[in-house]
Amino acid sequence: MAIQKNPIVETTAISEPDAAGLETRDMMLNIGPAHPAMHGIIRIVAKLEGEQIEEADVQIGYLHRGFEKMSETVDYNGVVPYTDRLNYVSPLINNMGYCMAVEKLLGISVPERCHYVRVIMSEISRVSDHLTCVGATAMELGAFTVFLYMIKAREYLWELIEKVTGARLTITYCRVGGVKADLPEGFAEACSEAFKETRTVLEESNALLTRNRIFADRMNDTGAISAEDAIAYGITGPFLRATGAAYDVRKDCPYAVYDQIPFDVPVGTRGDNMDRYLVRMEEMEQSMRIVETALEQIPGGPVLVNPETGRPIPAAEMVDLAKVGDIGAISGGCAVTGPTLEGSGRLYYPSIATDEKRAFLPAKEDTYGNIEGLMQQFKLVMHGHGVRPPNGEAYFPVEGANGELGFYVVSDGAGNAYRVRVRPPCFAIMSALSTMLEGEMIADMIPTFGSVNMIGGELDR
Amino acid sequence: MNEYIGIAVMFLLAGGLAGLMVWLGSVLGKKNPTPEKLGPFECGQEPFSLPMGRLAVKFYLTAILFILFDVELVFLYPWAVLYRRLGYVGLVEMGVFLAILMVGYVYARDNGALDWK
Amino acid sequence: MQKDPSYFGQSEPSYFTSRLDEAIGWARKYSIFQYPFVTACCGMEYMAAACSHYDVDRFGAGLPRFSPRQADVLFVVGTISHKMAPVLKRIHEQMADPNWVVAFGVCTCTGGFYDNYATVMGIDTIMPVDVYIPGCPPRPEMVLDGLMKLQDKIQAQHTTGKRPEPEQRPDIF
Amino acid sequence: MDNDSLLASVTDRFPDAALASHTYRGDATLLLRPESLLSVARFLKEDAALQMNFLVDVTAVDYSTFGEGPGRAFFASSGVSVRPSEQIPDPDPWPGPQSEGRFAVVYHFYSMTHKHRLRLVVPAQEDEPEVDSLIPLWPAANWLEREVWDMFGIRFAGHPDLRRILMYEPFEGHPLRKDYPVNKRQPLIGPKN
Numbered sequence: 001m002a003i004q005k006n007p008i009v010e011t012t013a014i015s016e017p018d019a020a021g022l023e024t025r026d027m028m029l030n031i032g033p034a035h036p037a038m039h040g041i042i043r044i045v046a047k048l049e050g051e052q053i054e055e056a057d058v059q060i061g062y063l064h065r066g067f068e069k070m071s072e073t074v075d076y077n078g079v080v081p082y083t084d085r086l087n088y089v090s091p092l093i094n095n096m097g098y099c100m101a102v103e104k105l106l107g108i109s110v111p112e113r114c115h116y117v118r119v120i121m122s123e124i125s126r127v128s129d130h131l132t133c134v135g136a137t138a139m140e141l142g143a144f145t146v147f148l149y150m151i152k153a154r155e156y157l158w159e160l161i162e163k164v165t166g167a168r169l170t171i172t173y174c175r176v177g178g179v180k181a182d183l184p185e186g187f188a189e190a191c192s193e194a195f196k197e198t199r200t201v202l203e204e205s206n207a208l209l210t211r212n213r214i215f216a217d218r219m220n221d222t223g224a225i226s227a228e229d230a231i232a233y234g235i236t237g238p239f240l241r242a243t244g245a246a247y248d249v250r251k252d253c254p255y256a257v258y259d260q261i262p263f264d265v266p267v268g269t270r271g272d273n274m275d276r277y278l279v280r281m282e283e284m285e286q287s288m289r290i291v292e293t294a295l296e297q298i299p300g301g302p303v304l305v306n307p308e309t310g311r312p313i314p315a316a317e318m319v320d321l322a323k324v325g326d327i328g329a330i331s332g333g334c335a336v337t338g339p340t341l342e343g344s345g346r347l348y349y350p351s352i353a354t355d356e357k358r359a360f361l362p363a364k365e366d367t368y369g370n371i372e373g374l375m376q377q378f379k380l381v382m383h384g385h386g387v388r389p390p391n392g393e394a395y396f397p398v399e400g401a402n403g404e405l406g407f408y409v410v411s412d413g414a415g416n417a418y419r420v421r422v423r424p425p426c427f428a429i430m431s432a433l434s435t436m437l438e439g440e441m442i443a444d445m446i447p448t449f450g451s452v453n454m455i456g457g458e459l460d461r
Numbered sequence: 462m463n464e465y466i467g468i469a470v471m472f473l474l475a476g477g478l479a480g481l482m483v484w485l486g487s488v489l490g491k492k493n494p495t496p497e498k499l500g501p502f503e504c505g506q507e508p509f510s511l512p513m514g515r516l517a518v519k520f521y522l523t524a525i526l527f528i529l530f531d532v533e534l535v536f537l538y539p540w541a542v543l544y545r546r547l548g549y550v551g552l553v554e555m556g557v558f559l560a561i562l563m564v565g566y567v568y569a570r571d572n573g574a575l576d577w578k
Numbered sequence: 579m580q581k582d583p584s585y586f587g588q589s590e591p592s593y594f595t596s597r598l599d600e601a602i603g604w605a606r607k608y609s610i611f612q613y614p615f616v617t618a619c620c621g622m623e624y625m626a627a628a629c630s631h632y633d634v635d636r637f638g639a640g641l642p643r644f645s646p647r648q649a650d651v652l653f654v655v656g657t658i659s660h661k662m663a664p665v666l667k668r669i670h671e672q673m674a675d676p677n678w679v680v681a682f683g684v685c686t687c688t689g690g691f692y693d694n695y696a697t698v699m700g701i702d703t704i705m706p707v708d709v710y711i712p713g714c715p716p717r718p719e720m721v722l723d724g725l726m727k728l729q730d731k732i733q734a735q736h737t738t739g740k741r742p743e744p745e746q747r748p749d750i751f
Numbered sequence: 752m753d754n755d756s757l758l759a760s761v762t763d764r765f766p767d768a769a770l771a772s773h774t775y776r777g778d779a780t781l782l783l784r785p786e787s788l789l790s791v792a793r794f795l796k797e798d799a800a801l802q803m804n805f806l807v808d809v810t811a812v813d814y815s816t817f818g819e820g821p822g823r824a825f826f827a828s829s830g831v832s833v834r835p836s837e838q839i840p841d842p843d844p845w846p847g848p849q850s851e852g853r854f855a856v857v858y859h860f861y862s863m864t865h866k867h868r869l870r871l872v873v874p875a876q877e878d879e880p881e882v883d884s885l886i887p888l889w890p891a892a893n894w895l896e897r898e899v900w901d902m903f904g905i906r907f908a909g910h911p912d913l914r915r916i917l918m919y920e921p922f923e924g925h926p927l928r929k930d931y932p933v934n935k936r937q938p939l940i941g942p943k944n
Contacts, residue, residue: 035644063618155624457618
């Protein structure tokens with residue numbers, strides 16, 4: 001069995017035996033990959049002095065799946081399913097980050113409504129991420145009820161996401177140059193219901209946790225880090241905002257339509273676990289407020305009653321008609337696709353996709369209806385073609401749930417990306433973890449690691 | 462004398478039942494000891510150093526303080542049973558007893574025996 | 579899953595042993611202590627399946643035990659990388675004897691779409707697996723279906739009969 | 752402070768260090784000679800006008816097979832040679848990758864006070880690529896450089912413990928290099944499929 005040796009073992013301090021021939025030796029402990037109290041697979045080799053951690057060597061890489069190597073083998077839109085699995089707790093933010101990086105490289109812009117749809121979906125995804133993080137941290141400190149409540153609230157949000165994208169977790173919703181489908185009808189009402197439930201759960205959890213003596217004792221002044229150290233280690237997101245430095249990519253370098261939506265950024269003072277918990281709880285409220293204002297400000301969707309393209313045809317029937325060449329029957333029709341793909345017909349296209357023909361698939365009606373659509377579809381899906389950005393490189397930062405999530409895309413003009421680099425936010429936080437753990441008790445490691453919100457997929461890629 | 466018989470029967474029953482279950486478990490259970498299974502579980506890794514009885518001195522100090530105040534607690538039980546009959550005399554005596562031990566507790570706490578660092 | 583004795587290479591069972599096996603199978607089936615070996619995105623779906631909305635506790639599998647000593651079923655949830663494989667194998671070997679393994683998610687069944695240098699292409703290459711739950715991640719209903727299939731398998735398994743070794747995958751790469 | 756004045760302030764201060772500097776898609780980029788990396792980085796961090804106090808990312812790109820002809824088939828096995836669809840027109844074309852050196856170590860900086868970004872590109876040659884480590888200036892570089900070493904095999908002079916971070920010790924080779932095949936596996940246990 002291959003054991004990964006590391007430097008700490010050689011430096012186990014065996015002091016020379018004193019007068020009575022007794023020697024002191026440090027206790028080396030594996031707080032290892034499959035640890036019950038840690039919802040993430042890292043290995044901490046801790047040199048213990050009784051209950052106190054003297055030195056902690058954090059080892060990661062147990063979920064390295066080669067995202068960057070795989071993204072060089074598939075085409076630009078083929079990388080989107082891999083980006084879901086980076087930060088799999090808030091997958092929509094990764095999709096959006098990657099697609100905006102490639103759009104920046106292509107130099108194309110997305111219609112206003114598509115920006116709003118992306119902002120709405122990524123904010124819902126951020127709320128589900130914070131729910132999972134705070135719930136798991138509370139569970140590890142013994143508050144199992146809060147975990148059950150928060151996962152229940154997350155189920156409501158996942159139903160929302162499933163209504164729009166068709167899947168709960170691995171949604172693959174964004175495309176280079178747009179999104180797969182528009183928001184379905186009645187989305188605003190479903191959203192307000194889900195948020196009402198989520199807000200009741202947040203109030204209950206707040207009542208259960210914030211002034212709870214055990215929770216407060218475990219979370220106050222543990223895992224503290226100062227603002228300068230945090231910036232020096234490259235930490236961003238709720239972790240940095242808890243220390244007092246108010247850096248939020250949505251505010252400092254606004255993208256999509258974040259500059260048109262008023263929201264404020266919660267900032268902590270002490271930078272310990274309790275502040276991170278409070279910042280995350282407040283950010284959930286802010287994200288829900290963003291979604292509500294965005295739903296009010298969103299520009300008009302497709303004009304549903306449209307005499308020219310009013311005739312709905314089931315998609316399967318349209319394909320059969322096209323196969324037998326009966327173009328007349330389907331020209332001017334509007335394909336009715338499955339419930340989760342409601343918003344992907346031609347009516348919706350001008351509002352959710354870029355008008356650059358060489359970057360986005362045509363609507364189904366155009367593919368079967370006319371030759372231009374057919375050529376556009378052919379040119380985009382046959383291998384050797386597809387989305388082909390010019391030679392170049394582009395870095396696009398997005399505010400992920402754990403901090404600044406950046407995608408650096410290099411293209412050499414071929415159909416697949418030459419190099420896709422993900423700047424994972426929790427990588428920087430994990431590099432500072434060992435300094436936060438040293439000197440603390442073993443019991444303090446659990447809330448600290450919980451509030452780091454390490455996501456294996458994003459950390460090890 | 463006869464109430465002690467009750468206690469003895471209770472101990473016998475409890476001990477017997479527990480022993481029976483442990484014995485049945487060891488007899489009926491399948492034994493398949495492999496070297497990995499006998500090794501300690503340390504999150505799926507080979508442990509660096511088996512503790513072999515090496516403990517930090519601080520554990521010892523905490524344990525002694527616990528025993529001291531636990532024994533003090535044991536004296537309270539009989540006193541609580543006879544609380545009514547002892548009247549004020551008993552109350553004052555137990556108050557003095559507790560005060561003396563409180564002095565010890567305050568001394569230990571101020572000298573930092575309780576906080577770990 | 580009909581209870582055919584020859585399924586496990588068992589000679590003709592007497593009346594008594596088959597009734598005892600059925601009772602023991604029933605007892606084991608409804609008290610599954612699972613060890614959730616969670617690594618990746620399937621963990622989110624495992625949380626959803628284990629919590630109150632799609633509760634696995636209705637099937638008696640609600641109590642996750644985080645030590646291999648006290649666990650019967652090893653839920654391998656999420657992608658297993660080559661760096662993680664020895665850890666997983668050691669934990670599987672440290673489990674007490676009547677243990678079962680459930681491969682949760684397509685990354686554990688076949689390696690999923692991570693066909694590269696870092697991923698173990700299916701955990702049945704390093705350990706025997708009882709139930710495969712495909713899906714990336716499998717919906718909670720699929721997880722419950724997989725759990726029911728596991729329960730049928732536990733019910734049909736004879737306490738004395740040695741379970742047949744699942745055949746190793748052919749090395750076709 | 753906008754990109755051009757940003758680049759200008761650095762190139763004036765270090766005239767010989769900068770090989771090239773351009774702004775592409777709004778990202779100010781500076782190509783540096785490897786030996787002047789530490790001095791420029793210190794200037795970026797300490798200069799009042801720049802104050803790049805946040806090292807966003809350290810990564811590397813292997814330019815060995817850059818631009819082997821646009822439109823080559825995705826799946827080399829199919830070997831189909833097709834006339835590629837024309838690229839999307841690019842108003843300001845990219846001045847192209849660095850001329851010499853196989854690897855490019857790419858640093859991204861950001862200043863939280865002045866809110867501007869900069870990208871430093873340092874070329875590293877083919878055999879025994881070596882670049883100075885930025886740990887004395889930003890502790891964030893510690894793990895980022897370990898990952899670049901693990902994935903590309905670029906050594907960082909002055910790095911306290913340059914170990915593999917994502918892969919396991921017995922793993923030979925550096926997976927993200929272009930000459931490392933995607934599914935060449937080196938399993939610790941289990942069959943070699």
